Amino acid sequence: MSRRSGILEFAVLGLLRESPMHGYELRKRLNTSLGIFRAFSYGTLYPCLKTLVANGWLIEEPGGAPADLPPSVGRPVTPASSLAGRRAKIVYRLTAEGKEHFEELLSHTGPDSWEDEHFAARFAFFGQTEREVRMRVLEGRRSRLEERLEKMRASLARTRERLDDYTLELQRHGMESVEREVRWLNELIESERSGRDQRRSSPGGDAQQDIAGEPDGLPRHRGDTRPDPSDDTSQ
Amino acid sequence: MSRRSGILEFAVLGLLRESPMHGYELRKRLNTSLGIFRAFSYGTLYPCLKTLVANGWLIEEPGGAPADLPPSVGRPVTPASSLAGRRAKIVYRLTAEGKEHFEELLSHTGPDSWEDEHFAARFAFFGQTEREVRMRVLEGRRSRLEERLEKMRASLARTRERLDDYTLELQRHGMESVEREVRWLNELIESERSGRDQRRSSPGGDAQQDIAGEPDGLPRHRGDTRPDPSDDTSQ
DNA sequence: GTTTTCATGTAACCCGTTACATGATTCA
DNA sequence: TGAATCATGTAACGGGTTACATGAAAAC
Numbered sequence: 001m002s003r004r005s006g007i008l009e010f011a012v013l014g015l016l017r018e019s020p021m022h023g024y025e026l027r028k029r030l031n032t033s034l035g036i037f038r039a040f041s042y043g044t045l046y047p048c049l050k051t052l053v054a055n056g057w058l059i060e061e062p063g064g065a066p067a068d069l070p071p072s073v074g075r076p077v078t079p080a081s082s083l084a085g086r087r088a089k090i091v092y093r094l095t096a097e098g099k100e101h102f103e104e105l106l107s108h109t110g111p112d113s114w115e116d117e118h119f120a121a122r123f124a125f126f127g128q129t130e131r132e133v134r135m136r137v138l139e140g141r142r143s144r145l146e147e148r149l150e151k152m153r154a155s156l157a158r159t160r161e162r163l164d165d166y167t168l169e170l171q172r173h174g175m176e177s178v179e180r181e182v183r184w185l186n187e188l189i190e191s192e193r194s195g196r197d198q199r200r201s202s203p204g205g206d207a208q209q210d211i212a213g214e215p216d217g218l219p220r221h222r223g224d225t226r227p228d229p230s231d232d233t234s235q
Numbered sequence: 236m237s238r239r240s241g242i243l244e245f246a247v248l249g250l251l252r253e254s255p256m257h258g259y260e261l262r263k264r265l266n267t268s269l270g271i272f273r274a275f276s277y278g279t280l281y282p283c284l285k286t287l288v289a290n291g292w293l294i295e296e297p298g299g300a301p302a303d304l305p306p307s308v309g310r311p312v313t314p315a316s317s318l319a320g321r322r323a324k325i326v327y328r329l330t331a332e333g334k335e336h337f338e339e340l341l342s343h344t345g346p347d348s349w350e351d352e353h354f355a356a357r358f359a360f361f362g363q364t365e366r367e368v369r370m371r372v373l374e375g376r377r378s379r380l381e382e383r384l385e386k387m388r389a390s391l392a393r394t395r396e397r398l399d400d401y402t403l404e405l406q407r408h409g410m411e412s413v414e415r416e417v418r419w420l421n422e423l424i425e426s427e428r429s430g431r432d433q434r435r436s437s438p439g440g441d442a443q444q445d446i447a448g449e450p451d452g453l454p455r456h457r458g459d460t461r462p463d464p465s466d467d468t469s470q
Numbered sequence: 471g472t473t474t475t476c477a478t479g480t481a482a483c484c485c486g487t488t489a490c491a492t493g494a495t496t497c498a
Numbered sequence: 499t500g501a502a503t504c505a506t507g508t509a510a511c512g513g514g515t516t517a518c519a520t521g522a523a524a525a526c
Contacts, residue, residue, distance in 0.1 A: 257477075257478090258477075258478070258479095259476060259477050259478080260477095277477090277478075277479075278479085278480075278481095281478065281479055281480085282479085282480085285479095324476090324477055324478065325477090325478080
């Protein structure tokens with residue numbers, strides 16, 4: 001029960017719920033796939049994995065092809081043969097208890113969930129989150145930001161005159177960023193309200209993947225992407 | 236010479252350069268006045284002040300009115316009398332060496348300076364920074380963000396299909412935020428280029444305050460502020 | 471005279487990084 | 499055969515928070 005804290009544990013569990021992986025790849029996904037996520041170092045990740053194993057939430061399995069595009073399921077782990085792709089050393093798989101634990105984390109919301117990084121992590125797994133919980137998180141986040149805005153406005157009003165232009169500009173830009181996120185949240189909340197499809201109505205279930213489902217009613221934005229397979233965050 | 240690290244030390248030195256203060260007030264300024272600044276706890280601040288004193292950059296002085304609007308200079312610290320405002324215990328004042336050290340920090344730029352919090356801190360003291368250095372910092376920050384954008388775009392291109400809508404939306408919003416900051420930086424850089432008034436042409440000098448000078452050519456934005464003296468970040 | 475706010479501190483802990491050590495696999 | 503990348507770890511340290519202890523001044 002040694003509490004390796006929140007966000008990393010949460011993200012690891014969430015990613016492994018989608019498919020088993022080994023540490024190295026897990027880290028890459030942590031850096032890139034999830035939106036805002038900071039780059040955790042191996043020095044953080046591996047010990048964390050160990051304790052998750054110790055908690056019975058993960059099991060270590062010997063090698064296997066690290067979850068590539070066609071999951072190639074049903075392949076019964078040929079011990080040391082040359083599978084396609086590269087070889088993996090230790091593949092971590094979520095146990096039943098791990099799954100359960102993750103569900104619990106998913107459905108629980110507290111003041112933590114509104115904080116920047118924590119919120120991003122929650123949001124990244126909204127795909128597996130119940131609609132009701134999604135709403136709570138979004139609204140919690142919003143009011144968190146709104147109270148932050150209050151403070152900024154107040155402080156700005158108090159100190160306006162004695163600040164130099166740069167400080168003022170910094171504050172202005174900061175506030176604008178927050179206001180922008182509030183508007184974003186408003187859109188999201190709105191589209192949650194109007195959207196049908198609440199997916200996963202019964203929590204704690206055992207239904208396999210359900211990821212990458214249909215639009216769900218998210219506000220659509222133009223997605224301009226230019227193909228450029230450069231590489232990931234170096235070490 | 237014990238290196239209590241960067242950002243807090245920098246900010247403390249910078250704030251004390253403007254006027255002497257005691258720790259309690261210093262912390263409030265850290266929270267509110269400077270744009271983005273996180274709320275440092277006393278557990279961080281006080282020990283830091285101690286080491287700055289040990290380094291000879293600050294001196295502790297007994298009480299006095301904690302720098303209120305009219306600085307009321309020339310008042311020779313009446314030991315235990317009831318000055319206007321509230322009473323202070325230990326007032327920290329920047330020494331000559333402290334000033335010099337701060338100038339040094341101000342003029343030095345390295346990869347650190349482009350990182351989020353570090354950048355905000357640098358920006359907050361642009362008022363005392365030479366124009367040339369300001370440019371370096373702004374441009375460094377911009378290219379830092381641009382390479383971050385590269386990575387995001389690349390990763391997005393690689394993984395687009397296998398991500399669910401929420402993750403996608405999170406990434407989209409993240410990228411948009413970064414793009415927005417780049418545009419902001421562009422404006423700032425542009426107005427630095429066209430602006431006259433480089434203030435403080437000779438570094439390491441001893442000229443007293445020069446803060447809150449004239450507009451300087453910053454891009455003007457509408458500043459809507461409604462007076463509402465609510466309070467600061469509690470504890 | 472009691473509560474609130476101002477004010478200063480410290481010890482224990484937490485989360486994470488850096489730098490290092492190690493070795494297997496792939497590629498040139 | 500040697501370099502690059504994949505892959506796993508660990509010990510030392512760093513920077514910060516929390517919770518606690520203490521007390522004086524101001525406000526009610």
